[in-house]
Amino acid sequence: MWLCVWFGLLWTGMAGAEIAAPDRARMLEEMDARAAHYGEISRQIWEWAEVGYKETRSSALLKSELEKNGFRIESNVGGIPTAFTATWGSGKPVIGILGEFDALPGLSQDNSPARKVLVQGAPGHGCGHNLFGTASAFAAITVKNWLAAKKLGGTVRFYGTPAEEGGGGKIYMARAGAFRDVDAVLDWHPGSSNGAGLTSSLANISAKFRFYGKASHASGSPDRGRSALDGLLLMNHAVEMLREHVPASTRMHYIITKGGAAPNVVPDFAEGFLYARSPSMPSLDGVWERVIKCAQAGALATDTRMEMEVINSVYNYLQNEPLARLFDRHLRTLGGVKYTPEERKFAEELRKSFDPGGPPAESEEAIMPFALSGAPGGSTDSSDVSWVVPTAAFRAATSVPGTPGHSWQNVACAGSSIGRKGMTLAAKVLALSAAELLTTPKLVEDARKDFEKRRAGHEYRSRLPVDQKPPLSYRDNP
Numbered sequence: 001m002w003l004c005v006w007f008g009l010l011w012t013g014m015a016g017a018e019i020a021a022p023d024r025a026r027m028l029e030e031m032d033a034r035a036a037h038y039g040e041i042s043r044q045i046w047e048w049a050e051v052g053y054k055e056t057r058s059s060a061l062l063k064s065e066l067e068k069n070g071f072r073i074e075s076n077v078g079g080i081p082t083a084f085t086a087t088w089g090s091g092k093p094v095i096g097i098l099g100e101f102d103a104l105p106g107l108s109q110d111n112s113p114a115r116k117v118l119v120q121g122a123p124g125h126g127c128g129h130n131l132f133g134t135a136s137a138f139a140a141i142t143v144k145n146w147l148a149a150k151k152l153g154g155t156v157r158f159y160g161t162p163a164e165e166g167g168g169g170k171i172y173m174a175r176a177g178a179f180r181d182v183d184a185v186l187d188w189h190p191g192s193s194n195g196a197g198l199t200s201s202l203a204n205i206s207a208k209f210r211f212y213g214k215a216s217h218a219s220g221s222p223d224r225g226r227s228a229l230d231g232l233l234l235m236n237h238a239v240e241m242l243r244e245h246v247p248a249s250t251r252m253h254y255i256i257t258k259g260g261a262a263p264n265v266v267p268d269f270a271e272g273f274l275y276a277r278s279p280s281m282p283s284l285d286g287v288w289e290r291v292i293k294c295a296q297a298g299a300l301a302t303d304t305r306m307e308m309e310v311i312n313s314v315y316n317y318l319q320n321e322p323l324a325r326l327f328d329r330h331l332r333t334l335g336g337v338k339y340t341p342e343e344r345k346f347a348e349e350l351r352k353s354f355d356p357g358g359p360p361a362e363s364e365e366a367i368m369p370f371a372l373s374g375a376p377g378g379s380t381d382s383s384d385v386s387w388v389v390p391t392a393a394f395r396a397a398t399s400v401p402g403t404p405g406h407s408w409q410n411v412a413c414a415g416s417s418i419g420r421k422g423m424t425l426a427a428k429v430l431a432l433s434a435a436e437l438l439t440t441p442k443l444v445e446d447a448r449k450d451f452e453k454r455r456a457g458h459e460y461r462s463r464l465p466v467d468q469k470p471p472l473s474y475r476d477n478p
Contacts, residue, residue: 018432018436019432019435019436019439023146023150023435024432027142027146027431027432027435028428030142030145031138031142031424031427031428031431032424034138035138035420035424038134038135038137038138038423038424038427039417039420039423039424041061041062041065041134041137042130042131042134042135042414042419042420042423043130043415043420044061045058045061045062045101045125045129045130045133045134046111046125046130046414046415047415048103049103049108049122049123049124049125049130050101050102050103050123051102051103051104051105051123051165051475052102052162052163052164052165052166052167052169052474052475053080053081053082053102053162053163053167053169053470053471053472053473053474053475054082054475055082055101055102055103055162055163056081056082058082058101058102058130058133059082059083059084059101059160059162062099062101062133062134062137062158062160063075063084063086063160065137065141066086066137066140066141066158067086069088069141069144069145070088070144070148071086071087071088071140071141071144071158072086072087072088073085073086074086074087077173077176077178078169078172078173078174078175078176078178078470079172079176079469079470080162080163080169080172080173080470080472081472082160082162082163082169083160083161083162083169083172083173084160085157085158085159085160085178086137086140086157086158086160087155087156087157087158088140088144088147088155088156088157089144089147089153089154089155089156090153090155091153091154091155092153092154092155092183093154093155093183093184093437093438093441093444094154094155094157094181094182094183095143095154095155095156095157095182095183095184095185095186095434095437095438096157096158096159096179096182096184096185096186096389097136097139097140097156097157097158097159097185097186097187097430097434098136098159098161098170098185098186098187098188098382098385099132099133099134099135099136099137099158099159099160099161100129100132100133100161100162100164101129101130101132101133101160101162102129102162102163102164102165102167103123103124103125103126103129103130103165104123104124104125104126104127104165104406105123105475106121106122106123106124107123107124107125107126107406107407107408107410107411108120108121108122108123108124108411109124109408109411109412109415110412110415111411111412111413111414111415111416112412113346113347113349113350113353113412114349114353115353115408117408124408124411125410125411125414125415126405126406126407126408126410126411126414127164127165127189127190127405127406127410128189128190128398128399128410128413128414128419129164129165129190130414130415131190131398131414131419131420131422131423131426132188132189132190133160134423135188135396135423135424135426135427135430136158136188136427136430137158138423138424138427138431139186139426139427139428139430139431139434140156140157140158140430140434142427142431143156143431143434143435143438144156146431146435147438152438152439154438154439156434156438157182159173159178159185161173161381163470163474164380164381164382166206166275166311166312166474167311167312167381167470167471167474167475168311168312168313168314168381168384168464168470168471169381169470170381170382170384170385171312171313171314171381171384171462171464172469172470174384174385174388175462179385179388179389182389183389183390183437183444183447183448184323184389184390184391184437184444184447184448185385185386185389185390185391186323186391186392186430186433186434186437187382187385187386187391187392187393187394188327188393188394188395188396188426188429188430189380189393189394189395190395190396190398190399190414190419190422190423190426191395191396191397191398191399191405192359192364192397192398192399192400192401192402192403193359193363193364193366193368193395193397193401194331194336194337194364194366194367194368194394194395194396194397194422194425195328195331195367195368195369195370195371195394195395196324196325196327196328196331196370196371196392196393196394196395197319197324197328197368197370197371197372197374198319198321198324198371198372198373199317199319199371199373199374199376200279200316200317200318200319200376200383201316201317201376201377201378201379201380201383202249202251202277202278202279202316202376202377202378202379203277203278203279203280203281203283203284203313203314203315203316203379203383204275204276204277204284204312204313204314204379205275205276205284205288205310205312205313205463206273206274206275206276206310206311206312206313207273207274207308207309207310207311208257208271208272208273208274208308208309208311208474209232209235209271209272209273209274209295209306209307209308210269210270210271210306210307210308210309210478211228211229211231211232211235211269211270211271211298211299211302211304211305211306212228212268212269212304212305212306212307213225213226213227213228213229213230213231213266213267213268213269213270213302213303213304213305214226214266214268215265215266215267215268216265216266217264217265217266218263218264218265218266219264222266225266225268226266226268226302226303226304227266227267227270227302227304228260228267228268228269228270228302228304229259229260229267229270230298230302230304231270231298231299231301231302231304231306232256232259232270232271232272232298233298234297234298234301234302235272235294235295235297235298235299235306236254236256236272236298238293238294238297238298239252239254239274239291239294242290242291242294246287246290247278247283247287249278249279250276250277250278250283250284250287251275251276251277251278252274252275252276252277252287252291253274253275254272254273254274254275255272255273256270256271256272257271257272257273257477257478258270258271258477258478269478271478273311274291275379276288276291277379279316279376280316281315281316281463285463288463292308295308309471310463310464310465310468311471311474312381312464312471312474313462313463313464314379314380314381314383314384315383315384315386315387315460315462316376316383317376317380317382317383317386317391317393318383318386318387318391318451318454318455319386319392319454320386320390320391320392320447320450320451320454321450322443322446322447322450323390323391323392323433323447324370324392324393324394325370326392326433326436326437326443327392327393327394327429327433328367328370328394330428330429330432330433331367331394331396331425331429332367334425334428334429334432335365335367336364336365336366336367336397336425337364337365337396337397337418337421337422337425338364338365338421339362339364339418339421340417343416343417343418343421346400346416346418347364347400347401347418350400350403350409350412350413351400351402353409354402354403354404354407354409355402358401358402359401359402360401363401364397364400364401364422378405384460384462387455387460388460389451390447390448390450390451392447394426394429396422396423396425396426396429397422397425398413398414398418398419398421398422398423398426399413399414399418399419399422400413400418
């Protein structure tokens, strides 16, 4: 009797329990045997390179792969044609795995270490999302096979999440209740190193600012015109002046998407697309109010009219230490990525294009120290999921160490064997972590407690208008 009580106390006191060594070995062997297949899927999505909300073929390919493996598919989640969920199993716990698949505009590139545009102006996978979605589907299918073989209960769910790059797909999926029954969500991202930790991300608000003026002959009758472009340029100049008077951690960046049709015609329409970021949403609110005043001032000074359309708004990431520690442990057990001589040659050639004196050779094999904090740089709609359900992320080295994100060099890596090796590592970490969560109630409970502790005293309220629909055409230029 006392022995049973002791084992019960041991179970409830454990932060996590790794799956049995034979099961783990079989799972990893299975993944090694199927890695080439999922490498081909990632390469196909890389070749299509579809931008946010237009990932029709990429979404369909992943959906088909999951459906063939016995998952129940729900399409058009949140009113988004390319958003879907794929679910297998029943009962608790429900473990979600996020998968992305959108590309970035204007980054077309061959998988070579020198600049080689495939189609001028076309998109490219400069953030490695072709690897992201594929690795996550690979992991979900692996866990499903393991659950079925062991005849275990629990549910694994893959989330096909479009338009992470500024479109906010996950926010609309969350609003539709897609995460309502989930106990924990596993997330990862392609990178140039391997690691997990508690570093957050930047809250972000983005909008398109449209100015409307009056067209006229720019030389014959300029006094009769009202330049929409002047209004936009004044707004941008005011934003530049604003940089001195916002917190140092603030980031603001913009492009002009439409500036007129001809130099001798006063533009009656101009449009700019601006992002503002800050480590927390409350601090960003104050910055955003001043950005809007910059736009209003530009319109007032030029006698034009301004309209603003909020495109996206995402929170800072609410990290979860039990889940992040789980990722870290499996990363360290598996180890990093090892290059072949050919891949090493590719890496050294590629590094000449951006940072010859960058990270040391073979740093792709290392696992970075567990990060308790750090300076956030990017933004992601995964952050909004992290405020709804316990969520954590890690990164895997899918690109040459030191490769800048959102670059042609990153596209080259995402389409190469280097990218696919990092993708397979990520899939293994996800699969092992999901299996452990599915069989360790205490770990799920600890993740929930950490979530509630970090969220306590903070309100989560998306800055997207409550009636706003997904901006399915946000990548279209006027």
